[in-house]
Amino acid sequence: YSVMGQYLYRNPGLNPRTKRIISCHECYTIARKKVLDLYGIFSIRGLEAVLELYRLEVYEFAMYQDVDKIITLTPQEREGLLRYAPDLAVDVVPHGVDTEKFAPVSPEEQETSVAFLGNYPHDPNRDAVMHFIQDIWPYLKKALPGIKFYVIGRDPTPDILAAANGDRDIVVTGTVEDVRDYLGKAKVFVAPVRLGKGFRGKILEAMAMAIPVVTTSLGAEGIPAEDVNSIVIANDPKTFFDRVVRLFKDDELYERLSQNSRQLVEKRFSWEKGIDILEQVLEKTVAKD
Secondary structure, three states: OHHHHHHOOOOOOOOOOOOOEEEEOOOHHHHHHHHHHHHOOOOHHHHHHHHHHHHHHHHHHHHHHOOOEEEEOOHHHHHHHHHHOOOOOEEEOOOOEOOOOOOOOOHHHOOOEEEEEOOOOOHHHHHHHHHHHHHOHHHHHHHOOOOEEEEEOOOOOHHHHHHHOOOOOEEEEEOOOOOHHHHOOOOEEEEOOOOOOOOOHHHHHHHHOOOOEEEOOOOOOOOOOOEOOOEEEOOOHHHHHHHHHHHHHOHHHHHHHHHHHHHHHHHHOEHHHHHHHHHHHHHHHHHOO
């Protein structure tokens, strides 16, 4: 991971012949710029981003320049790195999912519910949940009486807990033994992601379970899915609301997305395919003198 690159960067203890490879799951410089874009320079969070951006960019890209190969999970991440440093050696190795473990769920197990999955100290996940609760959820509750929202995953932040307090239709699970137990309840997976970079493995897990996904263009990066065919893209609260409601009311659309999302994952994102690509990249890198 990039965060572990500090142990490669200018490390005199490494044999000079050792190949150095970093898996860049998220370019932190680009991710922090998204914080600035979303909140603005005159906000507290925007000001924090400005204060750390210069040093972060200098360090992060000096570290990338010091390795033999950088692996990204999406073409968009690769393009972002090359815009900063065109001479970097970057290859894309897509994310994967265990398609046997994350198998299609039976419709009988599903509720009138939506779900999000994440590790909430990671700010893009926290922001996505808060954005959904504040800007989309009140309208969904009116349009779909009895709907539930499952916030799945460890360490929900105080603002998430406070926002869910008093609303018995928001279920904050905390750490769970098996995420499938809660994902399988959801009729739709929601990922209104506005921050961060990289690949959202949670989306692949939902798609593998044949659960239709509504997300943003940012959330869908790295997934070659056609809008309203195998995934649903919505970049503002009104569109997001409309498309979630449509999935609950349009059985034909729901079934198409359910089948196509599973087929896409099987075709493009099985572990076996990802391992094959990774092995090819590693073999080429190691073979270079």
